[in-house]
Amino acid sequence: MADRYLNFTGTAPGRFLTSRLGLPQPAPLRRWSAEHPALDGPLLQLTAGTSTLKGLDEVLSRTGLTTATTTTGAERPAAVVLDATGVADVDGLAEVHAALHPVVRSVASGGRIVVLGAEPSAEDHHQAAVQQGLEGFVRSLGKEAGRGRTVTLVRLVRTESAAAAESTLRFLLSPKSAYVSGQVVEVTDAAVEPGAVDRERPLAGRTALVTGAARGIGASVAETLARDGAHVVALDVPSAEDELTRLAERLGGTALPLDITADDAGERIAAAVSGDLGGLDVLVHNAGITRDRKLANMPAERWSPVLEVNLAAVLRTTDALLAAGALNRNGRIVATASIAGIAGNVGQTNYAASKAGIIGLVRSLAPRALAEHGVTVNAVAPGFIETKMTAAVPLFIREAGRRMNSLAQGGLPVDVAETTAWFADPGSGGVNGQVVRVCGQSLLGA
Numbered sequence: 001m002a003d004r005y006l007n008f009t010g011t012a013p014g015r016f017l018t019s020r021l022g023l024p025q026p027a028p029l030r031r032w033s034a035e036h037p038a039l040d041g042p043l044l045q046l047t048a049g050t051s052t053l054k055g056l057d058e059v060l061s062r063t064g065l066t067t068a069t070t071t072t073g074a075e076r077p078a079a080v081v082l083d084a085t086g087v088a089d090v091d092g093l094a095e096v097h098a099a100l101h102p103v104v105r106s107v108a109s110g111g112r113i114v115v116l117g118a119e120p121s122a123e124d125h126h127q128a129a130v131q132q133g134l135e136g137f138v139r140s141l142g143k144e145a146g147r148g149r150t151v152t153l154v155r156l157v158r159t160e161s162a163a164a165a166e167s168t169l170r171f172l173l174s175p176k177s178a179y180v181s182g183q184v185v186e187v188t189d190a191a192v193e194p195g196a197v198d199r200e201r202p203l204a205g206r207t208a209l210v211t212g213a214a215r216g217i218g219a220s221v222a223e224t225l226a227r228d229g230a231h232v233v234a235l236d237v238p239s240a241e242d243e244l245t246r247l248a249e250r251l252g253g254t255a256l257p258l259d260i261t262a263d264d265a266g267e268r269i270a271a272a273v274s275g276d277l278g279g280l281d282v283l284v285h286n287a288g289i290t291r292d293r294k295l296a297n298m299p300a301e302r303w304s305p306v307l308e309v310n311l312a313a314v315l316r317t318t319d320a321l322l323a324a325g326a327l328n329r330n331g332r333i334v335a336t337a338s339i340a341g342i343a344g345n346v347g348q349t350n351y352a353a354s355k356a357g358i359i360g361l362v363r364s365l366a367p368r369a370l371a372e373h374g375v376t377v378n379a380v381a382p383g384f385i386e387t388k389m390t391a392a393v394p395l396f397i398r399e400a401g402r403r404m405n406s407l408a409q410g411g412l413p414v415d416v417a418e419t420t421a422w423f424a425d426p427g428s429g430g431v432n433g434q435v436v437r438v439c440g441q442s443l444l445g446a
């Protein structure tokens with residue numbers, strides 16, 4: 001369903017009229033393409049406080065952007081990285097203001113502001129106060145930034161090495177993160193060394209299984225992981241076999257028609273990825289359904305299938321695959337939550353319970369899966385994404401969903417797919433237990 005308002009505000013008369021009327025001003029977002037893979041402009045590197053972070057210059061040099069430490073000349077920075085890991089008191093927070101206040105207006109449309117922070121200390125409540133303060137700062141700046149600019153906080157936990165944040169910075173400082181804003185991501189040193197990674201095709205030689213791949217977000221995840229080099233096993237219900245087969249053929253992958261609620265789904269997935277495929281490296285739990293009704297009107301027949309598909313099947317297949325050793329070391333599990341699981345939503349007690357359940361699963365399993373299997377577990381939490389699911393939403397609610405976020409527009413399936421690909425990257429071993437909203441900083445929830 002085309003976003004006509006976004007198209008209208010993309011024209012000069014549309015921009016003039018909507019700004020005169022005080023209406024939202026969504027800026028068209030630029031996504032990644034092979035012809036245009038990087039942000040347009042230099043990266044401005046700033047520091048606040050006394051930083052002990054090591055290796056940031058080298059990490060930033062590998063983003064492909066030209067780095068400057070002062071704003072010189074006419075070129076607007078396409079990205080600003082502020083190292084605030086050494087900020088430990090209120091004076092240090094004033095340095096954050098002093099660093100960004102003069103430059104924030106000059107950041108290019110569609111630009112990125114990334115603040116690097118440290119873990120709030122359990123021993124030093126002054127440091128903890130101001131490091132937590134960065135969260136409020138970043139979320140507020142995200143709401144102010146406008147013109148498609150995004151703002152995120154990357155927290156380095158138990159590490160002073162910027163290398164821990166490399167895959168995350170490459171993602172955030174690229175067009176791939178166009179719809180990710182107002183987020184806080186924690187990174188630490190990887191527990192498992194990834195070995196040599198081909199930057200153009202980081203998933204080359206790896207096998208990824210995507211559930212619910214026949215359409216919508218799942219199809220986009222399958223395409224994006226295949227672009228990154230993975231052999232994709234595309235799973236969906238048997239009634240979607242035709243679409244599934246076409247997708248798998250196009251991507252050079254494998255179709256697996258299977259209902260994930262089947263008792264033996266885990267065993268069948270394990271069998272499908274054994275042998276030549278060499279086991280599973282990336283497991284993406286994307287399949288999901290809604291059966292909306294207010295709780296007072298919701299019979300068990302509408303409650304159960306949602307919990308069964310969105311949560312019980314995810315728990316069961318994850319357990320079965322880990323127990324069978326079907327997930328390779330340095331493997332990745334990416335589950336799909338939703339902002340409904342964070343903020344709640346009228347008519348969605350079943351759906352929100354299932355999606356909040358995914359967040360609980362991720363937070364509990366992540367440390368153990370890493371310690372016992374060398375596998376990370378993270379979740380994407382999409383906001384309003386333009387798919388068949390949201391096209392079916394009544395017009396007024398759909399318009400509200402599109403506009404009620406800092407970027408004043410809906411996201412695209414590819415935005416969720418790119419975030420999934422960042423989690424799936426063999427270099428993202430230090431990203432574990434994270435729930436990242438792909439929501440343009442939706443006004444719903446935190």
Ligand SMILES: NC(=O)c1ccc[n+]([C@@H]2O[C@H](COP(=O)([O-])OP(=O)(O)OC[C@H]3O[C@@H](n4cnc5c(N)ncnc54)[C@H](O)[C@@H]3O)[C@@H](O)[C@H]2O)c1
Nearest residue numbers: 212216217236237259260286287288338382384385387389
């Ligand atoms: N579209 C959004 O705005 C949005 C927002 C938040 C979360 N999400 C979540 O993202 C995921 C994908 O959403 P979408 O919008 O692409 O949905 P969609 O309805 O377009 O696609 C979901 C796919 O999952 C498949 N599926 C359903 N039950 C299955 C089962 N038992 N076994 C195997 N496959 C099954 C469907 O056949 C379908 O192809 C879901 O988990 C959804 O809850 C979507």
